[in-house]
Amino acid sequence: MRRMTWKTCAATAILVAPLMNCADETATAPAPAASRQSTPAPATTVTPALVRQLAAGRGVVPLPRTPYVRPALARLGQALAFDKILSGNRDISCTTCHLPEFATGDGRSLSVGQGATGLGPARQLPSGIFIPRNAPPLFNIGAMRHLFWDGRVEISSHGHLNTPAGGQLSRQMRRVLEFGPASAIGLFPVANRDEMRANTGNELAAIPDADNPAIWAALMRRLGRIPEYRRMFEDAYPGQRFERMTFAHASNAIGGFLVDKLTFADTPWDRFLAGRDNALTPKQLVGAQTFLTLKCSLCHNGSTFSDEKFHDVAVAQVGPGKGNGPSLRDDFGRMNITNIETDKYLFRTTPLRNVEITGPFGHDGAINTLQAFVEHYSESDLKLLAFDPMQLEPSLRSTLLPNSADILAQRDTLLKGVVLTPVLVEQLMDYMSALTDDKARNLAHLTPHRVPSGLPVDR
Ligand code: HEC
Ligand code: HEC
Structure with a gap:
């Protein structure tokens, strides 16, 4: 006994x-x-x-049970999460800070943002700068109502999605978000200068900080110049044309990928x-x-x-x-x-x-x-x-x-x-x-061999 x-x-x-x-x-x-x-x-x-x-x-x-994620949506989300095309100077992707090898974090106290080289604990300052907070893992985010350490992307008790973008996240964009806060989160690192957008050297950096919609539109123009992405978006959202899509479609796909592949309920x-x-x-x-x-x-x-x-x-x-x-x-x-x-x-x-x-x-x-x-x-x-x-x-x-x-x-x-x-x-x-x-201990299989932009994939 x-x-x-x-x-x-x-x-x-x-x-x-x-x-x-x-x-x-x-x-x-x-x-x-x-x-x-x-x-x-x-x-x-x-x-x-x-x-x-x-x-x-x-x-x-x-x-709770994981929602169904269309395979084509998860594929698009995976490509975007690993593609440096989403960063101003094309030098950092979501998964540079959320590395499969480090349980979707980066193994260090604080992340080092764009402009740096190296990965995880070996990522070099001073070219990059410290992000104020620890990069949390991306596990089970479909089951959470508040994302980020301060919960700034959240579903309120009234079922309303609150984000730092306020009214800039239009009703039309909101309608695209299928997985709650998990679908909205990708909208924000891309707009952050220290994390992904950079201060100079690219068309995204030139946009004023307050203008999220312009940043999102510029990213869609970038993606739209890559035929493989246009195809992947249209496969992920059957019946819709790429021209009519916004960055909410991209962020929602990333959310779908994370919810689909990083929910671990078998402990x-x-x-x-x-x-x-x-x-x-x-x-x-x-x-x-x-x-x-x-x-x-x-x-x-x-x-x-x-x-x-x-x-x-x-x-x-x-x-x-x-x-x-x-x-x-x-x-x-x-x-x-x-x-x-x-x-x-x-x-x-x-x-x-x-x-x-x-x-x-x-x-x-x-x-x-x-x-x-x-x-x-x-x-x-x-x-x-x-x-x-x-x-x-x-x-x-x-x-x-x-x-x-x-x-x-x-x-x-x-x-x-x-x-x-x-x-x-x-x-x-x-x-x-x-x-x-x-x-969750071995996620190496999530890193794709290549991404549609042809940019190198961190691994
Ligand atoms: C420069 C490193 C960096 C990059 C690049 C980055 N993140 Fe993060 N991520 C962080 C940090 C740091 C936090 C915590 C920020 C906070 O809470 O204020 C975070 C938080 C998150 C969270 C919240 C998890 C939770 O438990 O609340 C999600 C989801 C996420 N990131 C997804 C993404 C996606 C998707 C991208 C690409 C569009 C991305 N991240 C790019 C560093 C990064
Ligand atoms: C009053 C509420 C509260 C209680 C009680 C509490 N925690 Fe926490 N726990 C938190 C909060 C809030 C954080 C994040 C704090 C921060 O980062 O500043 C946290 C963070 C943690 C972390 C770090 C996780 C990570 O990924 O960073 C661990 C581990 C943890 N708690 C375990 C425990 C254990 C074990 C106990 C009981 C001995 C406990 N907690 C009691 C609220 C609580």
């Missing part, structure tokens, strides 16, 4: 869960760590039935939820109970392990920032979208599927390893105050912003008093290991 031990609520200040019927004692100061860890604890039996019940209680559910956890008791190892089962009983799953829940809400979990601020604060190097997160002061430093709860392979972690990649991120939750206030910039790549070390007090003023109250013993950290790590779909 599998057994695990519980710390009693009264004796500990670990992430206490309502499901354990503990009074919330996060307001009281935690006892010294040594006495907490030596508390004798009653044992509780972990059973598959109990874990499924806990999951249901926290709203941790399977991924040990999914097999367990579907009824296979032995899909989890004994350790993963214990880990699941820990995750589902501690506060983790009060935020990390739903089908992607994100409540799709925004929280401050005390991650250090590094990199060029989003132009916020007196230094202009701060990143106010969700507040940049809502203008609401209490949204300052809040970022979207990160989805956790395949999290084992998607480091570095946090909105600015400030934390390199998964274990360090899990440990971060233990006295996260002290962790932030003690953050050592030497763990960052050399060119980022001097960018650590001394704004810990401001970040802590906004830290989510759920994290107050949270202390994790090494045993709990290990159990949580065991659970994280149950969230990886083996198919």
Whole structure:
């Protein structure tokens, strides 16, 4: 029989869960760590039935079915995602930052945009510049209602698609977007000068920043000069002529490709939820109970392990920032979208599927390893105050912003008093290991041999 031990609520200040019927004692100061860890604890039996019940209680559910994606649409989207033709100076594609070899991220804290050479951690500064945030993986984005770390591409609670383009995204264009936020996302990196468009040297760079429609139209002119693309667009949208299409058709195709090829619903956890008791190892089962009983799953829940809400979990601020604060190097997160002061430093709860392979972690990649991120939750206030910039790549070390007090003023109250013993950290790590779909580990087959523009494909 599998057994695990519980710390009693009264004796500990670990992430206490309502499901354990503990009074919330996060307001009281935690006892010294040594006495907490030596508390004798009653044992509780972990059973598959109990874990499924806990999951249901926290709203941790399977991924919804993937929508049908027309093969011709996915093919077009794949070509576009790998084709540097979408960047101003034809030197960077979506997948330069979202590399199949790096679990659709780039394996570094912050991405390096257009103008640089090299890939992943080997991509060279100073010709390129740091993008203010970590490139997240592109997994399961069809199941998410908020995209980007600040959720600025989102389906509102009223079912309205909000994007930074506002009214520039016409009703006609919106109608083309079949997969929600996933279909809209491709509209934005192409307009961003640091990511793809560049400041000089091409016809897209000459367009004023505010004029998204002109940028999108210029991209369609580029694509339209390549007969293979015209054919692919018309195959992807049967009965429509390329001349009548907009960049929404391109972005929607990229979204279709991502939803079709990067949705991974076959993890040990999914097999367990579907009824296979032995899909989890004994350790993963214990880990699941820990995750589902501690506060983790009060935020990390739903089908992607994100409540799709925004929280401050005390991650250090590094990199060029989003132009916020007196230094202009701060990143106010969700507040940049809502203008609401209490949204300052809040970022979207990160989805956790395949999290084992998607480091570095946090909105600015400030934390390199998964274990360090899990440990971060233990006295996260002290962790932030003690953050050592030497763990960052050399060119980022001097960018650590001394704004810990401001970040802590906004830290989510759920994290107050949270202390994790090494045993709990290990159990949580065991659970994280149950969230990886083996198919996500090797994505090399997604990189096409060639793209219609004939430009080189990063691999
Ligand atoms: C220069 C590197 C770079 C390029 C090029 C790039 N991205 Fe990204 N991508 C990022 C970064 C950084 C973020 C996070 C930005 C933020 O949240 O503010 C991101 C976020 C995303 C997300 C959101 C994922 C999530 O979980 O919210 C999607 C989807 C995405 N990119 C798709 C694309 C597509 C499609 C393209 C090409 C049209 C593209 N990216 C080009 C770096 C890049
Ligand atoms: C108050 C809500 C909340 C709680 C509780 C919480 N998280 Fe998070 N988690 C977040 C948010 C928000 C982020 C992104 C923060 C950022 O980047 O600034 C995050 C990020 C993460 C990441 C990094 C993922 C990535 O890809 O960058 C991991 C891993 C993680 N959380 C695991 C856990 C575990 C394990 C627990 C329980 C010990 C936990 N979280 C508790 C909200 C929460």
